[in-house]
Amino acid sequence: MLMLQDGPLTRKLSAFVALSGSDLETLDRFHRRRRCFTAGYELIHEGQKNQSAYILAEGWACSYKMLSDGERQIVDFQVPGDFLGLRSVLFRTTDHSVEAITAIQASEVLASDILEGFATAPRLATAVLWAASRDEAMVVEHLVNLGRRSAEVRMAHFLLELGARLQLVGIGDKTGFDCPLTQYHLADVLGLSAVHVNRVLRHLREEGLVAFQKGRVSFGDFDGLVDRAGFDTGYLDQDGPLLR
């Protein structure tokens, strides 16, 4: 038997579906085309056609849309173990862009890899669809965040969600996590100005709930923060998919 990779994607999927040896081999074949990109590189461009997808192995990325007035709305961040542009590989054009936030390593996955892989490893297929469904649930939760929560609650909720995602792939724990985002990134994902992000962070820090400083998020009072945010992990830990 081969030495199989044990990357963050494997770790994430295994938390929800018990993958067989053949599933793991198929998943391993997804990682043949390893690529490196520098921080700021735009991997996927809105409106472009016939893109490939990637599995992020190392570093952070974000998906976003630009508006005509030059403003940007970040839809979501991607951390190790996440897919980049999975939907753009199944449908010809993509409706948003994806760029690297840090220097990243990612495996390029072709549409044919996915289609063939799913045919031979149905259990893997359902696991990947589960992950895609979770991503969609997160987008919906962001929508609620933007529509109905105050800046401070929004920030608290966002940091908790990010923490939960990172724990799942073994990065960070209850005390906090390393985080390469700038306050401008937070502004663009939360629909706030960078100035207000700064004020909100200060307030949360002064209350001893979370500190966001020098590339690290430190939870000072985890339960207090959960309470403040009204954070319910329900949308993150769904049951496994239908086909067992």
Add this chain to the structure above:
Amino acid sequence: MLMLQDGPLTRKLSAFVALSGSDLETLDRFHRRRRCFTAGYELIHEGQKNQSAYILAEGWACSYKMLSDGERQIVDFQVPGDFLGLRSVLFRTTDHSVEAITAIQASEVLASDILEGFATAPRLATAVLWAASRDEAMVVEHLVNLGRRSAEVRMAHFLLELGARLQLVGIGDKTGFDCPLTQYHLADVLGLSAVHVNRVLRHLREEGLVAFQKGRVSFGDFDGLVDRAGFDTGYLDQDGPLLR
């Protein structure tokens, strides 16, 4: 050959993929379990398990999440030809609720219907996946709407999107469409207060761009409204799916 139904879903899917006779027969079998629900009935409840999905044939519905403080964020409205809870049928639990806005007629679709149907009619499968992908793109666009657009632009954008969707299923045209939504519905989808919704509507009406009155949306100056909203239909009319 049977007399096949020609509902709004058929109409919508046919606009993007040429469905064969056998696709249409399979699609027809999705419509065997016709149900009626009164206005306000909650078809799908957040957190519930093993739900079925529905195809909306007549009337309007909305999907939403409630917050702990009693506020509501509507994620999207569903109009004839849309699926209700498609994702909740493939994954065990659903992360949001769906309720009927008007009295509605909908066909109940079981997970087994979908899986069997997709096996025998792959072209139909890709068409349905295309529709699901379009729905996802709309959620992302709503996210951008909430995060980065002013109340007035948000409203304009929303009404234009709704108009475009309804035209596709043959309800309404460039002059406007009938619309059973209250200003409270608009507030809950746009993340505004009902009072402010009213003010924004008055302003748009006074400028002659759109009127929202007595259950009808009338476009007074369609091009002017498109301009005001920065509306770009790109995310709605994607190309057909990969498999032709």
Add this chain to the structure above:
DNA sequence: CGATCAGTTGAGAATGGTCAAATTCGGTGG
């Protein structure tokens, strides 16, 4: 040692929310 970029802070302005009170409208019972 400039230059640049992220972060920080203050002052004033604007967008949108809250509260409260009319007004309109569709239906419903008499």
Add this chain to the structure above:
DNA sequence: CCACCGAATTTGACCATTCTCAACTGATCG
């Protein structure tokens, strides 16, 4: 047909959150 009810809409006054502009600090980097 009319009176009445409740829901939806409309408007005004005031308030809160968040934005914008502008300046300043501190770190990093060539």
